[in-house]
Amino acid sequence: MIHNCPLFWVVDPILYITHGQSPIMVTVAVLPGDGIGPEVVDETVKVLNAVTDQIDYITLPVGLESIKKYGKALRDETMEICKSCDAILFGAAGEGESHPEDSLGRLRHELDLYANLRPVIFFSEKLCRVKDVKACDILMVRELSSGIYFTKREQSRNTAYDLMEYTRKEIERVAHAAFKEAEKRRNHVTSVDKENVLACSKLWRETVSNVAASYSVGLSHMLVDTCAMKLLVSPEEFDVILTGNLFGDILSDEASLLSGSIGLLPSASYNYEKGYALFEPVHGSAPDLKRGEANPIGAILSGALMLEYFTLPKEKEKIYKAVQSVLQKGYHTGDMRGTPETLVTTQEMGTLIKKLIN
Numbered sequence: 001m002i003h004n005c006p007l008f009w010v011v012d013p014i015l016y017i018t019h020g021q022s023p024i025m026v027t028v029a030v031l032p033g034d035g036i037g038p039e040v041v042d043e044t045v046k047v048l049n050a051v052t053d054q055i056d057y058i059t060l061p062v063g064l065e066s067i068k069k070y071g072k073a074l075r076d077e078t079m080e081i082c083k084s085c086d087a088i089l090f091g092a093a094g095e096g097e098s099h100p101e102d103s104l105g106r107l108r109h110e111l112d113l114y115a116n117l118r119p120v121i122f123f124s125e126k127l128c129r130v131k132d133v134k135a136c137d138i139l140m141v142r143e144l145s146s147g148i149y150f151t152k153r154e155q156s157r158n159t160a161y162d163l164m165e166y167t168r169k170e171i172e173r174v175a176h177a178a179f180k181e182a183e184k185r186r187n188h189v190t191s192v193d194k195e196n197v198l199a200c201s202k203l204w205r206e207t208v209s210n211v212a213a214s215y216s217v218g219l220s221h222m223l224v225d226t227c228a229m230k231l232l233v234s235p236e237e238f239d240v241i242l243t244g245n246l247f248g249d250i251l252s253d254e255a256s257l258l259s260g261s262i263g264l265l266p267s268a269s270y271n272y273e274k275g276y277a278l279f280e281p282v283h284g285s286a287p288d289l290k291r292g293e294a295n296p297i298g299a300i301l302s303g304a305l306m307l308e309y310f311t312l313p314k315e316k317e318k319i320y321k322a323v324q325s326v327l328q329k330g331y332h333t334g335d336m337r338g339t340p341e342t343l344v345t346t347q348e349m350g351t352l353i354k355k356l357i358n
Contacts, residue, residue, distance in 0.1 A: 028085060030057050033093050035287035041090075051319060092281070093284075117139060121264065127261075142174075143166075144269055148163070171207040192223070194224050265298050
C-alpha cells in the first residue's frame with residue numbers, strides 16, 4: 001500500500017516481529033528524490049510488491065520537489081517520519097538547486113548511518129568491463145556518517161580546506177560491522193587507509209587492528225592506492241573491504257566496472273544500535289537522462305537488501321535470481337553492454353524482472 005504523506009501525517013505504531021520471524025507489517029518511508037530517483041523507485045516498489053504484501057509505503061517529497069513545495073530539500077517533519085518508519089527507500093539526490101548534502105547527506109548524518117554496505121556483484125564476464133576477470137564477490141563496508149564530508153570546511157578566494165577527522169569510537173563501530181559481515185562470508189577483512197601519510201589513517205589502522213582481536217577473522221591492511229589498482233587487477237583476492245568515507249566513496253564507484261555499470265549496484269546504510277536503515281542505489285541522480293533511460297536494477301537490488309533486513313531472505317533471493325535471469329537473457333539499459341535488439345527502458349526492465357518472479 002502506498003500513501004502520499006500530508007503535513008499532518010502521524011506514524012502508526014510499528015507492527016512487526018523480528019528476531020528470525022517473518023514480519024507481519026513494516027512501514028517504509030519512500031523518498032524518490034531527484035533526477036532518475038522517482039523512476040527507479042517506482043520500479044523497485046513494483047518488484048517488491050511482486051514478492052511481498054507486508055510493506056506499507058509512505059511516499060515523502062525530498063530534494064527539488066520539497067524545495068518547490070516547502071522551500072527546503074528535507075523538512076524537519078519529513079525527518080521525523082523517517083525516524084519513525086522501519087526503513088527508508090531512497091532514490092537519488094541532486095538536481096538544480098537541490099544539493100545532495102541537504103537531503104541525503106543530512107539523513108546520513110542525523111540518523112548517524114555509520115555503516116554503508118555496498119555489495120559488488122559480478123553478473124557475467126560479458127557485462128564486466130575489466131579484461132580477464134572471471135569472478136569476484138566483494139562487500140565494501142564504508143564509514144558513512146563521519147570523516148571529511150561532515151567536518152569543518154572553508155573557502156576563500158585563493159585558499160580552501162576540508163578537515164578529515166575520526167574518533168576511535170567512530171572507527172571501532174564500523175570495524176565491528178565489517179568483521180561481523182566477514183563472519184557470514186569468507187572470513188577476511190581488508191582495511192584500506194593512507195597510513196603512510198595521514199594521521200587519521202594511523203589511528204584507523206591501530207583501531208581496526210585492536211577490534212580484529214575480538215574476531216576469528218583474518219585481517220590485512222592496504223594503502224588506498226594499492227587497493228585501487230588491485231580492485232581491477234585481482235578483485236578475486238578481496239572478501240570484505242573496510243574503509244573510511246572518502247576512500248569508500250571512490251573505491252566503490254571504481255568497483256562498479258566489475259559489475260558492468262554503476263546502475264547495477266545497491267547499497268544499505270545502518271545504525272544498528274538505533275535501528276535506522278536506509279536503502280538506495282549507488283548511482284547518482286543523472287538528471288541529464290531522458291525518461292525511460294535509467295537503469296533500475298541498483299534500486300531494485302537495494303529493495304532486495306531491505307527485504308533481507310526485514311528477515312525475508314526467500315523474497316530477497318527471488319529478486320536476485322530474477323535479476324540474474326534477465327541479465328543472462330541479454331536484456332539491458334543503455335549504460336550496460338548489449339545489443340540493440342535487447343535494449344529496454346527503465347519500465348520494461350522492471351516489468352521483465354517482475355514477470356520472472358511471478
